[in-house]
Amino acid sequence: MIRWITDSLGTAAYDDAIHDEKNFQIVDVRDLVDKRGNNTDVIRKKIDETQNILKQGKKVVICCDYGISRSNAIAAGVLSQLEGIPFSDAVQRIISSTGEKKIKVQMLSVVRKAIAGNICKNENVDAQKTVLITGGSGFLGSRLSEQLTTCRIVKPSHNQIDLIKGAVDLDFLIKKENVDCIIHLANPRIYNDNEAMGTSLVMLKNVIDICCDNDIKLVYPSGWEIYSGYRSNFLFASEHLPPQPKGVYGETKTLCEKILEYSKINENLEYLILRFSPIYGGGDKPKFIYNFIDKAIKNEVITTHKYLNGYPTLDLLYVEDAISAFTLAIEKDITGSINIGSGVGHSTHDVAEMIVSQLKSGSKIQHKQINDYAPNIVMDISKAKTALKWEPHTSLTAGIGSILQNIKRDEN
Numbered sequence: 001m002i003r004w005i006t007d008s009l010g011t012a013a014y015d016d017a018i019h020d021e022k023n024f025q026i027v028d029v030r031d032l033v034d035k036r037g038n039n040t041d042v043i044r045k046k047i048d049e050t051q052n053i054l055k056q057g058k059k060v061v062i063c064c065d066y067g068i069s070r071s072n073a074i075a076a077g078v079l080s081q082l083e084g085i086p087f088s089d090a091v092q093r094i095i096s097s098t099g100e101k102k103i104k105v106q107m108l109s110v111v112r113k114a115i116a117g118n119i120c121k122n123e124n125v126d127a128q129k130t131v132l133i134t135g136g137s138g139f140l141g142s143r144l145s146e147q148l149t150t151c152r153i154v155k156p157s158h159n160q161i162d163l164i165k166g167a168v169d170l171d172f173l174i175k176k177e178n179v180d181c182i183i184h185l186a187n188p189r190i191y192n193d194n195e196a197m198g199t200s201l202v203m204l205k206n207v208i209d210i211c212c213d214n215d216i217k218l219v220y221p222s223g224w225e226i227y228s229g230y231r232s233n234f235l236f237a238s239e240h241l242p243p244q245p246k247g248v249y250g251e252t253k254t255l256c257e258k259i260l261e262y263s264k265i266n267e268n269l270e271y272l273i274l275r276f277s278p279i280y281g282g283g284d285k286p287k288f289i290y291n292f293i294d295k296a297i298k299n300e301v302i303t304t305h306k307y308l309n310g311y312p313t314l315d316l317l318y319v320e321d322a323i324s325a326f327t328l329a330i331e332k333d334i335t336g337s338i339n340i341g342s343g344v345g346h347s348t349h350d351v352a353e354m355i356v357s358q359l360k361s362g363s364k365i366q367h368k369q370i371n372d373y374a375p376n377i378v379m380d381i382s383k384a385k386t387a388l389k390w391e392p393h394t395s396l397t398a399g400i401g402s403i404l405q406n407i408k409r410d411e412n
Contacts, residue, residue, distance in 0.1 A: 003067070003098040008059045009050070009082075011075050011098060013067040024059035029070045036106045043114040047077045054082065072100055073107035077115050087112050088172050101166035105213045108171065128152050131330060132179045134163065134207065135186035139282035140221075140326075143319065144183070147327050154179060164199060167206040174214050181217045181330065182207055192249045200252050204259060212267040219329065222257055222275045224315065224341070224377045225250035231373040233309050234345060238380035239275075239337050246375070257337075272334055277315035277341030277379045279322045281399055286316075289400075292352050293407065296361035304348045305374075306367040311347035312374035318342075318394035318402075328388045341379025342392045354400050 004010040027050045032038050053060040064070035072094050080090035129151045135141050136155030145153045154177050161170050184207050188196040211218045227237050229246035245254045263269035278286050295302045325340045352365045384390050
């Protein structure tokens with residue numbers, strides 16, 4: 001199917017266009033690669049060839065294998081030159097006319113360079129570091145944007161940037177705002193099923209492509225779940241411990257980390273992985289804490305789990321301590337991977353007892369036997385202490401107390 005951008009300029013898959021060639025001329029761009037490596041002189045020749053046909057008053061259709069990326073990128077260059085409009089405006093016209101948002105940013109980048117002498121470039125460079133946060137409206141993103149006072153923050157909404165549909169909109173925003181670093185917090189709303197795995201990988205890959213193409217740093221929050229397949233009564237996890245995930249979420253985080261590693265090798269991506277233990281004190285996660293609180297307020301029985309290797313041990317990190325690690329990592333410009341946690345393990349039974357005690361609840365605590373093993377991971381934060389000069393300051397008792405105070409304040 002041919003998709004017409006103007007009355008005379010269209011794009012299509014080659015096999016769709018060849019049947020109607022008598023009605024227009026074809027500019028075949030299948031000899032380009034749909035990734036890095038195209039020569040700007042070759043791109044320029046394709047654009048000039050198309051313009052010459054149009055100037056003769058003829059119709060032209062630019063064709064690649066599927067009519068998605070190479071053809072539409074070249075068409076954007078043609079449209080920018082013919083109408084004297086900024087390249088970004090031309091790309092938006094292409095997307096609006098064709099409905100195709102999955103144009104590779106590598107193709108757009110080389111076309112932009114090929115016509116660079118005739119388009120306007122944003123030269124507004126701010127001395128202050130500019131950080132873009134995906135998922136900036138979430139409980140981590142909103143707090144982080146308030147704390148990163150040394151940086152200029154850009155927080156696009158989901159309506160502005162849909163990372164499932166492609167990377168073009170993000171690429172435009174990166175260039176417009178002169179972004180130096182992306183913090184990728186965006187996640188699928190439901191994050192622990194098989195569909196979420198694919199969605200998470202697509203979102204991250206689009207962000208990686210943008211970072212590589214624009215030569216900017218990526219900060220990615222991973223988690224303790226990459227170690228969740230280990231069986232232990234107590235496992236102190238340093239950055240040298242090989243991943244051994246169990247479950248969709250842990251597997252997803254592990255795959256995301258591997259993609260970052262490969263992108264470093266193949267594309268020279270600069271990245272930082274902050275590998276967090278469970279964060280509490282913002283939103284409603286982990287769910288079990290808030291379920292325990294609800295039961296304790298009502299003086300109902302609180303049920304904890306007991307696994308084959310005992311009560312599960314968790315390294316619970318208060319949200320403000322997590323945010324302080326984030327801000328230090330951005331300010332110090334660290335790369336690699338760093339484990340972040342409280343460095344202290346507490347069982348879910350301990351958490352229940354703290355809640356009952358602080359609320360002076362009449363709730364009884366019982367346990368349910370689970371026929372499986374708990375990972376019992378506690379983060380080794382030695383590297384965080386030396387590399388970031390960071391350590392947590394909120395004990396679990398104090399953190400639980402803060403949550404309870406906020407609940408009481410909301411009720412009043």
